[in-house]
Structures are given as C-alpha cells and as structure tokens.
Amino acid sequence: MKVGIIGSGNMALSLINGFRTEKKNKIICSDIDIKKLNILKKISNISTTNDNLEVVRNSEIIFLCVKPDMVKFVLKEIKQSLGSKKLLVSIAAGVKTSFIQNELNLKSKIIRTMPNLPCLVLAGVFSYRANKNCTSNDLRNFLNLVQTVGTAIKVPKESDFDYVTALSGSGPAFLGEFINAQLVYAKTKGISSKLAKQLILNTIVGTSKYLSETLIKPDEFVKMVSSPGGTTEAGIRVLKNKKFENIIIKCLNSASSKSKKISKKLK
Numbered sequence: 599m600k601v602g603i604i605g606s607g608n609m610a611l612s613l614i615n616g617f618r619t620e621k622k623n624k625i626i627c628s629d630i631d632i633k634k635l636n637i638l639k640k641i642s643n644i645s646t647t648n649d650n651l652e653v654v655r656n657s658e659i660i661f662l663c664v665k666p667d668m669v670k671f672v673l674k675e676i677k678q679s680l681g682s683k684k685l686l687v688s689i690a691a692g693v694k695t696s697f698i699q700n701e702l703n704l705k706s707k708i709i710r711t712m713p714n715l716p717c718l719v720l721a722g723v724f725s726y727r728a729n730k731n732c733t734s735n736d737l738r739n740f741l742n743l744v745q746t747v748g749t750a751i752k753v754p755k756e757s758d759f760d761y762v763t764a765l766s767g768s769g770p771a772f773l774g775e776f777i778n779a780q781l782v783y784a785k786t787k788g789i790s791s792k793l794a795k796q797l798i799l800n801t802i803v804g805t806s807k808y809l810s811e812t813l814i815k816p817d818e819f820v821k822m823v824s825s826p827g828g829t830t831e832a833g834i835r836v837l838k839n840k841k842f843e844n845i846i847i848k849c850l851n852s853a854s855s856k857s858k859k860i861s862k863k864l865k
C-alpha cells in the first residue's frame with residue numbers, strides 16, 4: 599500500500615512505527631520543518647519531502663496529521679491532487695467530516711479518526727468513521743493499516759467524536775495523572791519509583807484484562823474487591839466522599855467541550 603503522511607509530528611511518528619511493520623507498505627511523509635524530516639529519515643528510512651503535493655501524488659491513502667488550525671490551509675493546497683479516488687484520513691481533533699468535505703468536493707473519500715498516543719507502542723485505540731463515498735475496499739485498506747498500531751473501533755455518529763476524543767484521545771493523559779498521583783504517594787512512603795511503577799502499571803494492565811475478558815461490570819467489580827471492613831473499602835470511601843466520579847465526569851466534559859469549541863471555531 600502506498601501511504602502518505604502530511605505533518606510529521608508526534609502522532610505521525612506513532613503511526614509510522616506500526617505502518618512500517620508491514621514490509622509491503624511504502625510510506626512518504628511531509629512536514630514544513632526540514633530538520634524534523636531529516637531526523638525522521640535517519641531513524642525510519644522512509645521517503646520524506648517538504649512538498650505536501652508530492653505526498654498526495656505518491657500515495658493511495660493519505661493521513662492528515664497537522665494541527666486542527668492548519669487543516670483548512672493544507673486541504674486547499676492538496677484538493678486538486680487528491681481528487682475523488684484517493685482516500686483522506688484525518689486525525690485532527692475537533693475537525694468534522696462535513697468541514698473537510700466542504701473544503702474538498704462532494705465525492706471525496708474521507709475517514710475521520712481519533713487515534714491515541716499508545717499507537718507508538720502498537721497498543722493504541724483508533725476510533726474511526728468513514729463517509730459514504732468510501733468503498734468496502736477503502737475500509738479494508740484503512741483497517742489493514744491502522745490495526746498495525748492498535749485496536750480500530752467504529753464510531754456510530756459524527757457527534758460522538760467529541761466524547762470519543764475525551765475518552766480515548768485525551769484518556770491516556772488522564773490515566774497518566776492517576777498514575778502520577780500514586781507515584782507521589784509511593785515516594786512519600788519511601789517506596790522506590792521503580793517498584794511503584796511496576797505495581798501500578800501491572801495493576802492497570804491486569805484490571806483492564808480482567809474487565810475485558812469477563813462479563814463483570816466495573817461497579818460490580820469494585821463491590822467484589824471491597825470486602826466489608828477491609829482496606830479497599832476504606833480507600834473507596836474516601837473516593838466516594840470526595841466525589842471522585844463527579845471530578846472525572848467534569849474532566850471529560852471539559853475535554854469534550856473543548857473538542858466542540860474547536861469544531862465551532864473552524865466553521
């Protein structure tokens with residue numbers, strides 16, 4: 599597959615890492631920063647250019663990985679070369695499919711996605727929604743690629759993207775805050791950060807695996823592990839008293855509202 603990437607920043611790097619695992623993929627990347635391209639070429643040995651049109655000309659599927667405020671500018675630049683045969687995949691937060699469609703044309707093939715940073719270690723979440731112009735072959739090609747960097751999850755409605763962005767796009771950072779708080783606690787108790795990290799990270803992986811592989815709901819799970827009068831119950835009581843659930847909901851609402859604001863600003 600001939601794959602193009604426009605904007606070679608953090609997210610692009612996380613995608614390239616996985617896409618490269620399939621030897622048959624031929625990748626070309628662009629960026630306005632030549633220094634960044636030179637580093638990329640050195641570490642990944644893929645084709646690079648500072649010409650976005652060269653990327654479009656040499657690709658069947660193009661990943662748009664620039665910041666949301668640059669999307670309009672880049673779409674104007676590539677519109678002609680893109681035509682209605684090539685598939686455009688946007689990863690830009692808050693940029694609606696309708697916005698992209700308006701900048702291109704009615705027949706353009708567009709997939710809006712929301713990846714997350716763990717794609718860098720091939721364990722990302724890649725939420726996606728394709729517009730009606732995409733064929734089953736386009737979807738197959740798209741899925742073959744993104745499944746190299748993580749789990750692909752279909753988003754039913756365009757409006758869900760604001761919430762998907764909060765949950766899985768920004769989610770790794772929220773989990774990072776939770777982990778950091780536990781590391782701070784461990785440090786105050788004289789536990790080495792190496793030991794604390796092993797305990798915390800493996801606990802998250804194990805809990806996640808358990809909840810994925812059993813039919814037990816998270817609230818039932820909490821009850822199951824909180825025996826009356828025990829240590830877990832004592833800790834959970836503090837979370838409930840401090841309204842932990844409300845704090846998390848406020849945090850997610852703030853992230854999804856920001857996504858909505860970005861969409862409105864781009865109109």
Ligand SMILES: NC(=O)c1ccc[n+]([C@@H]2O[C@H](COP(=O)([O-])OP(=O)(O)OC[C@H]3O[C@@H](n4cnc5c(N)ncnc54)[C@H](OP(=O)(O)O)[C@@H]3O)[C@@H](O)[C@H]2O)c1
Nearest residue numbers: 605606607608609629630631663664665666689690691713
């Ligand atoms: N970071 C995340 O966790 C995450 C998660 C999901 C989705 N996203 C989305 O992914 C996109 C990229 O995010 P990122 O964190 O990877 O950003 P980033 O590191 O800033 O990467 C964007 C790159 O595009 C370059 N660029 C700017 N204008 C360009 C142009 N006209 N043509 C070609 N390249 C251009 C930038 O160069 P300069 O730095 O020189 O401007 C930069 O190297 C964003 O739209 C974001 O919403 C990010």
